[in-house]
Amino acid sequence: MITSRQNQWFRRFRDAIREHDREIVIEGPKMVRDAIAVGWRPIAVAVDVGLAVPGEAAAEMLPFATELFKMLTGTRTSQGMAGLFERPEGTLERIFARRDSVIVALDDVQDPGNVGTMVRLAAAFDAAGVLVTPGCADPLGQKAIRSSAGAILEVPVARVTHEELLAAAAQAGLPLFVADGSGTRLPPPAAGAILVFGNEGSGVSAVLAEGATKIAIPMSARVESLNVAASAAILLSRSYDRRVV
């Protein structure tokens, strides 16, 4: 049983929770099982010895003293289990390979709750994948993972610079669309396009907005704008309806 904060596993889990750089932590028996099922590579699984949890044969099981386990993770989310994984990285190639849907790009979206919610929306409305620029909150941080409600497992997510995004879009011949109140009231594209959602305060950066088509969501003049995740919900839902329903 692991009882010390000096233990190498404790420190490795803690660092992965803080930094989620090359290794990340997934909380809860269901999420851990689901992550392994979709092909994420488990390094080890920490279990709270005080709680009876079902065994997870696919990775090394590490019994943690209850008090130490609680230092790592919230008891409600983890339910006595946390998995350490190699950070999964979606690739541009995989995301751009699908042409029957749209691609979602998050540009400097800073709130991890918004990022997680938008990953959930991308999965719900069957987007080809999610691109995140360097200024975004990390979709693989704990808060974003929680806000995604498991959907982070269902949709490929790739980190890209503005330049990589523009180059890949040009090469694939995919136009960019942004939600912008000053734009035109157009239905969003059903497929073969990139929908870009920008920073909560300043919107989509100029370099991406420049060549993009601006779509205005019809609304009353009583507010200036919508929350970025609300805009994404409306446009992705409409795109899905045009494609599928």
Next chain:
Amino acid sequence: MITSRQNQWFRRFRDAIREHDREIVIEGPKMVRDAIAVGWRPIAVAVDVGLAVPGEAAAEMLPFATELFKMLTGTRTSQGMAGLFERPEGTLERIFARRDSVIVALDDVQDPGNVGTMVRLAAAFDAAGVLVTPGCADPLGQKAIRSSAGAILEVPVARVTHEELLAAAAQAGLPLFVADGSGTRLPPPAAGAILVFGNEGSGVSAVLAEGATKIAIPMSARVESLNVAASAAILLSRSYDRRVV
């Protein structure tokens, strides 16, 4: 200049921020001005003496020592000004009087960010008003006000029990609709109806869901459900389009 934590005004502002019961606090010169402009009744306005802020003739101005002012409120949101107001209460009568739109009801929505976001959506899509049941986070708490991004001033909000809501709906002859994946893929009503959104975990309470029409939002099977504010964004936007566009 007010310099002491024992000062009666300091304590009154602090209590209003904590309890937002009979008095509430609005932060920032623009929000304070806008609140007065829409008819909210100001009791006093606290200003940080260290910051030059434009005068507000409509209420008593109280100069606070910078350090004391910072104890009350976040500097970024307040920008040196916070207004104490009588808690505004929307009435059922006023909200039910409008028949050219839908009414939004929030049933035990617990996250203040979600409540604020949905108030903003109600304003954006010109709902007649927002009803909140006793289990909801308070739309007039600081976090909900911030998430509403000023929209709390643009839409009447009334607190109701389940019984009051059902009685008013019956009297007005307005049907209830809830977002529910097990329901039918129907377009949401354009007007003359109540759209009910429920708790993040358990959904709409049985007493309200019972007689309601369940609307399923078309989506892929990759997620089980949407975030409640995302559902509201999609349904309210569609309702608005059917009514206005």
